[in-house]
Amino acid sequence: MSVVSKRKRIWGWYFFDWASQPYNTLLLTFIFGPYFTGTVTANLIAEGMADGAARAQAQAYWGWGLAAAGICIAILAPILGAIADNSGRKLPWIWLFSIMYFVGSGALWWTEPQNFSIIWALFFFGIGLIGMEFATIFTNSYLPDLDDDPAELGRISGSGWGFGYVGGVLALAIMIALFQATPSGRTLIGFEPLFGLDTATRADTRIVGPLAAIWFAVFMIPFFLYTRDTLQAGATRLSISKSMRDLLTTLKGLPNNPSLMAYLGSSMFYRDALNGMYTFGGIYALGVLGWSITQVGIFGIIAAIAGAVACWISGRMDRRFGPMPVIVFCVVTLACVALLIVMITPTSILGISIAEGSALPDVTFFIAGALIGAAGGALQASSRNMLTRQANPERITEGFGLYALSGKATSFLAPALIALTSQVTGSQRLGVSPVVGLFIIGLVLLIWVKPKGDFSK
Known part of the structure; x- marks a missing residue:
């Protein structure tokens, strides 16, 4: 087997972020998510439900679907991580989850409004989402092996996340420039939708589903070309029972590693809050501000560009100061932005009335989107680097499995709280308010996190 240079390994690792980002950008946040809720809303209104109640109910369906997928991820993530650490083989798992990503996203093509099934749409979306999340766990676990200098890992993580944002921007730009029709029937740049796609259906x-699937398949090629498994001495082929015993030992030992335990708890809440903002941001703009999917797409491009730039900058800040200051700054920023968003309506901002028809609410929401993209991207990049400092270096994939568990153990919480609040208040705007509290809880728990972790020498 040929030796792969350090530069190629790093760039191959970067390409996973580039390949997988469209699931978040195109499907979860800016195109399919709003399409799902918009379609469900229209169907509910046609059945006789009031407009506001229909929008809240559609948002609730989306929230419950994401919560179900999150529970599956939370249960299996640490188990799979332990198995990978014991066997030393990660690539076969990444292949499996890549297939799930491809099938799940590609199947979203069969969600035309005329025969729309909420259950099947959420099922296939969930399959792809689970595949993407599990592939991310195994891919992230390669991070500590990319450079011998731990201080460089923050820069590598930030650059990789920023590179992924650039991929998301490009994919989103292609989608709204060549495929997504505006109310005029043409795309944003004045073309008929490519391939003669029928706007009536x-x-x-x-087409966003197949586009994300093909994008992933093509751009995962560099990752698989340049990534190699390094088998550890004593590794077994596949021992589920031993892996389960090792995982239980790790879980029982968490109280002896208070910094890791506090970090998993903190990230559990602030990442859940961030995912809630990502998931419902486009849906919120569509329902509360009355945006079109094209406008939501432009919003996504602005957010992703801000994220790419911020990830590059924060990676350098991470290298110089460590991940902790970056994480704290980003969580505070996101909590403030979440509060701002809840207080934006078509006729007021922060409770201050504005003239009817004013563009100020839209402009303010665009600014909020840029801040979410910037702070959210930097937060996630530094968070995965922080995990390399907190986890046992000899059980790093299991560590990232626990990281995924902490991110998904309550991943149902933000969607469920948003769904519940939306239903109880009957207000889509107030429905997103719980994320503010989740950010605050995450920030408080960071007090007990050691910047270099419990395993530092």
Whole structure:
């Protein structure tokens, strides 16, 4: 087997972020998520439900679907991580989860409004989401092996996340420039939707699923070309029972590693809050501000560009000061932005009335989107680097499995709280308010996290 240079290994690792980002950008946040809730809303209104109640109910369905996928991820993530650490083989798992990503996203093509099934749409979306999340766990666990200098890992993580944002921007730009029709029937740049896609069946929007699948398949090639498993001495082929015993030992030992335990708890809440903002941001703009999917797409491009730039900058800050200051700054920023978003309506901002028809709410939401993209991207990049400092270096994949568990153990919480609040208040705007409290809880728990972790020498 040929030796792969350090530069190629790093760039191959970067390409996973580039390949997988469209699931978050195109499907979860800016195109399919709003399409799902918009379609469900229209169907509920056609059945006789009031407009506001229909929008809140559609947002609730989306929230419950994401919560179900999150529970599956939370249960299996640490188990799979332990198995990978014991066997030393990660690539076969990444292949499996890549297939799930491809199938799940590609199947979203069959979600035309005329025969729309909430259950099947959420099922296939969930399959792809689970595949993406599990592939991310195993891919992240390669991070400590990319450079012998731990101080460089923050820069590498930030650059990789920023590179992924650039991929998301490009994919989103292609989607709204060549496929997604505006109310005029043409795309944003004045073209007929590519391949003659029928707007009556929303084919111009549904194509987002196959586009994300093909994008992933093509751009995962560098990752698989340049990534190699390093088998550890004593590694077994596949021992589920031993892996379960090792995982239980790790879980029982968490109280003896208070910094890791506090970090898992903190990140559990602030990442859940961030995912809630990502997931419902486009849906919020569509329902509360009355945006079109094209406007939501432009919003996504602005957020992703801000994220790419911020990740590059924060990676350098991480290298110089460590991940902790970056994480604290980003969590505070996001909590403030979340509060701002809840207080934006078409006729007021922060409770101050504005003239009807004013563009100020839209402009303010665009600014909020840029801040979410910037702070959210930097937060996630520094958070995965922080995990390399907190976890046992000899059980790093299991550590990232626990990291995924902490991110998904309550991943149902933000969607469920948003769904519940939306239903109880009957207000889509107030429905997103719980994320503010989740950010605050995450920030408080950081007090007990050691910047260099319990395993530092």
